[in-house]
Amino acid sequence: MNKLNWLKPQWSILPVVMFFGVWEVVARFGLIPGHFFFPPFTTVVQEFYHLTANGVLVDNFLSSLIRVLIGFSTGSIAGIVIGTLMGYKENVDKTLHPIFSLLYPIPALGWLPILMLWFGIGEMLPIIIIFICSFFPVLYNTVTGIKTVDRNLIKVAKTLGASERNILITIALPLALPNIFTGLRLEAGMAWRVIIAAEMVAIPTGIGALLMKAESLIRIDIVIVCLIVLAVMCLSFERFFIFMEHKVTGKWR
Amino acid sequence: MPAVDLKGITNFICQDINLDILSGELLVLLGPNGAGKTTLLNVIAGLTEYEGSVFFDGIVVDRLPPQRRGIGYLFQDLMLFPHLDVASNIAYSLKVQGWPREKIETRVGELLDLMRIKHLSSRYPRNLSGGEKQRVALARALALSPGILLLDEPLSSLDLQTSKYLRSELKQLQRNLGITTLYVTHELAEAEEVADRIAIIHKGRIEQVGRSEEVFFYPANEKVVAFIGAPNILQCDSTRNLGQGLVEVRCGGLPIVVPHDGNSVQRIVLFPRDIYVSPMKPPGPEVNRFKGVISEIKAPPESIQIVIKAGNNQLVAEMPHYIFESMGLKVGQEIFLILKLRRIKVYEEKVSL
Missing domain, CATH: 2.40.50.100 (RNA polymerase II/Efflux pump adaptor protein, barrel-sandwich hybrid domain)
Structure with a gap:
């Protein structure tokens, strides 16, 4: 058994390798009906290389990436700031909560038609969609995080001479971080899913748009390349926030 | 050290409480659960609503927020900040008061020495034992050298051995610092051991105040007898x-x-x-x-x-x-x-x- 120990960290790679292997074999030998629409894995890899080399994939990827980064960071920051105020100050919560609870159930993509008319088809459109998609979940996780901070810790801080602002910054916000990170982690992946959908429907550049173009040309290999890029980005964004959460709160949790 | 006077303190549990705590004395507030002991501490700290007046050295402090009352308060559950290590917990009050970094380091060092917890300074609260947390919380409460110390069941979370040991240490520390102290407990033996005087509280009323012998030999009324038990x-x-x-x-x-x-x-x-x-x-x-x-x-x-x-x-x-x-x-x-x-x-x- 011990001789196999070196394998353990790599263990999860094995099923993935097997998956690609089966895919390759099935597609190469036409083992399923309609194999015309099912390119082998190696063809997809080749296409990935082509698209990267001629810059098409890189350009579209960068457009999507920049939209996600801007929309997601502004949406999250707004969510954290307003969520903190709502969690800490009851009056702010009472004022904003009814409005937000009306807007929150609307799916981010549901805003697309109205935003297309208001802002036109341009760079602002996907950024606003991503903003909306990131804002609400981060907001509600922040509110919950701040509200669940033990009130006695706040009392202690008061007796130690801390002002309201001190308490918010040094006690409430740090203790709400685990909840805030939960919101960020979930939305980091979601932002990618939403941007692809938005680009497929309304915007002529980005991974989503490339996906639609490939579909109209029946280039299944390119479609699959786009899907793989999407999967990798969702995963690595979520992983990034898991890593950050551990880095920031791991010492005391 | 300031003397604390409570005059006609009344709120959802306290009923017209009048109590004087002398400068530098350790007064034990003794009573069963739900008697209003913690509430009275919160009144003195300014953490809860009340009618009546609180005086520190004859000066009314009712309008002062908790931040400006100059009190060290040890909460029952200690309430260490979980996201800060021991040194930062102790330094908290100094930091929010804007002390310069070197002075903070010196003061934290003094307190770590005083409580004999230097070796714990970079640990986080989740990695401390009950007794260690106790010392850290006390060091934190004492950081700004408050004139008044409020201790809410300071030893209740500890095992018997540690509690007995810390009890005498706590009393010694209070003596040395000469800090006016209100010590809440429901344990008779604990009260007797640490108290200069004991105040018996029952259902929001102070039933008797006196030295422990006075309370034991001449209980003021039935309620005191019921709580301390009829002695031989x-x-x-x-x-x-x-x-x-x-x-x-x-x-x-x-x-x-x-x-x-x-x-x-x-x-x-x-x-x-x-x-x-x-x-x-x-x-x-x-x-x-x-x-x-x-x-x-x-x-x-x-x-x-x-x-x-x-x-x-x-x-x-x-x-x-x-x-x-x-x-x-x-x-x-x-x-x-x-x-x-x-x-x-x-x-x-x-x-x-």
């Missing part, structure tokens, strides 16, 4: 000094050795739970061991009380039901008693109340 009070005829802080007194024909150093003893007091009872002669030296006859057995729900005639005294001993049942005691039976030496309290002079 024995009149003493003569006192003989044995040296080493011990005297032998004769009470109703029994020679009883008690810890005492001073004038002749008038009365001694001993709580029913501090009398051991055995149907067989216990081994050991013949000190404070007597024979007696059971004259009555009472069985209130919480424990068994046995009335024993020993010499010319009527003594009440108390024990849990299961011990009583294991001994199979009956009225009229002859039994052996041990009076726990260190639990006997001595009264020297007559107190006028």
